[in-house]
Amino acid sequence: MSHPTASARHAAGTSTSDQPPTWAPAxxxxxxxxxxxxxMVGQTYTVLALLHPMSTALGTTPGQAIWTATAFGFAYAAGFLVAGPLSDRYGSRAVITAGLVAATAVTLAVSAAPNLPTAVALRSLQGLTAATFAPSALSYVVRHIAPQRRGTALTCITSGMLAAAVIMQIGAQAVAAGLGWRAVFSLSAALMALSLIPVGRVLRPTLRHDTGGGLVQAFAAMPQLVRRPRLAALYLSTVALMSSFVAVYTAVAIAGPPSVAGNSSAILALRAGALPALVAVPLLAPAFQRLVSPLRAVLAFALAALAVATGSFVGGHTVPLAIALLLFVAAVAAAAPAVVETINATAPHAGGAAVALYGCSMFIGASLGPQLTGALIGLGFGGILRVVAAALALGVLLTLPALRHRHIA
Structure with a gap:
């Protein structure tokens, strides 16, 4: 065990007056x-692959069972707002650990839900507990990982969160086919419990600083952050990014060309086809770091808009559509960490609260995506994608103010 003074200095990831900062192993x-x-983020998406077996077991319909996803989503967004200030106050590792313990218990309870109302209530609690992870993880990177590795870390973590939409649905579908839908939640709970061991060994505790305002001050920082124009624009750009991400894949499923729409295998193939982008982007992160984060955000939004616009015209052909989606997902995977870095640089003294608002913005956007597609269904697949491309172009405009203040990144 290291000396207490050294441990505290390492935990803080900051320097004393006479020593340089010592960062955690990246x-x-x-x-x-x-x-x-x-x-953890994948718990959002597991039920999307389980709606039919869940509805049968719970004595309801798939349309009613979707409330297990909606309830999780609302609670998840709210949980972000709580987890960020808690991370600022008590440290990322402490919040991640407490969240994992709570999420393990609730996720196991979901596996035993006897009816739909109980399942919806438990999924709400699961959303609250799972939400402790993402803002705490991003805050840990900002506080403990060396600046030259920070961009790579944020890219890998956010890419993993995006990949969860595909990986966890595929995994849930496979487990449910062999062991039943309840086993999906039981297995998830077991993995959460086991992860407590590496969390305790790998992550460093954060040195707590009493600033006088305590936890109340941490929560009070949120409305102040939203009132800052550049930050507000970045949060709105995040809503545009994630609503576009979900809207595109919802459109593929319910409004796509005949070769894809209604074909679960084709839809799954298109989703899985984006995974190479989610692997490639983290590998290329060191090269991306040569560009300041606001510029990366602007370029990524522009690429995403161009890819979706192209997809709106080639949607009748599966291979060109798959390529367009691959570029789109790559752009989203590059934009998300760039926005996080820019937000943290803009509000360096409110990291957890700032990241919590970012996460809340992400999930608000993800929740709006299906509604956006549903509202535009009359425009057809190409029309929906052209509106999404316009939303992403708006994202370019929203990130431009940060580019004009490059010194913050």
Whole structure:
């Protein structure tokens, strides 16, 4: 065990007056937080692959069972707002650990839900507990990972969270086919419990600083952050990004060309086809770091808009559509960490609260995506994608103010 004074200095990731900062080892933290990102954020998407068996077992319909996803989503967004200030106050590792313990218990309870109302209530609690992870993980990177590795870490973690939409649905579908839908939640709970071991060994505790205002001050920082024009614009750009991400894949499923729409195998193939982008973008992160984060955000939004616009015209052909979606997902995977970095640089003294608002914005956007597609269904697949491309172009405009203040990144 290291000396207490040294441990505290390491935990803080900051320097004393006469010593340089000592950062936590990046590789094991990145690997652990990325894997946990897939598991925890993936709880959002597991039920999408389980609606039919769940509805049968709970004595309801798939349309009613979707409330297990909606309830999780609303609670998840609210949980972000709580987890960020808690992370600022008590440290990322402490919040991640407490969240994992709570999420393990609630996720196991979901596996035993006897009816739909109980399942909806438990999924709400699961959303609240799972939400403790993402803002705490991103805050850990900002506080403990060296600046030259920070961009790679944020890219890997956010890519894992995006990949969860595909990986966890595929995993849930496979487990449910062999063991039943309840086993999906039981297995998830077991993995959460086991992850407590590496969390305790890999992640460093954060040195707490009493600033006088305590937890109340941490929560009070949120409305102040939203009132800052550049930050508000970045949060709105995040809503545009994630609503576009979900809207595109919802459109593929319910309004796509005949070769894809209604064909579960084709839809799954298109989703899985985006996974190479989610692997490539983290590998290319060191090269991306040569550009300041606001510029990366602007370029990524522009690429996403161009890819979706192209997809709106080639949607009748599966292979060109798959390529367009691959570029689109790559752009989203590049934009998300760039926005996080820019937000943290803009509000360096309110990291947890700032990241919590970012996460809340992400999930608000993800929740709006299906509604956007549903509202535009009359325009057809191409029309929906052209509106989404316009929303992403708006994202370019929203990130431009940060580019004009490059010194913050």
């Amino acid at each position: 590789a094991p933290a990145i690997a652990l937080l990325t894997a946990l990102g897939v598991l």
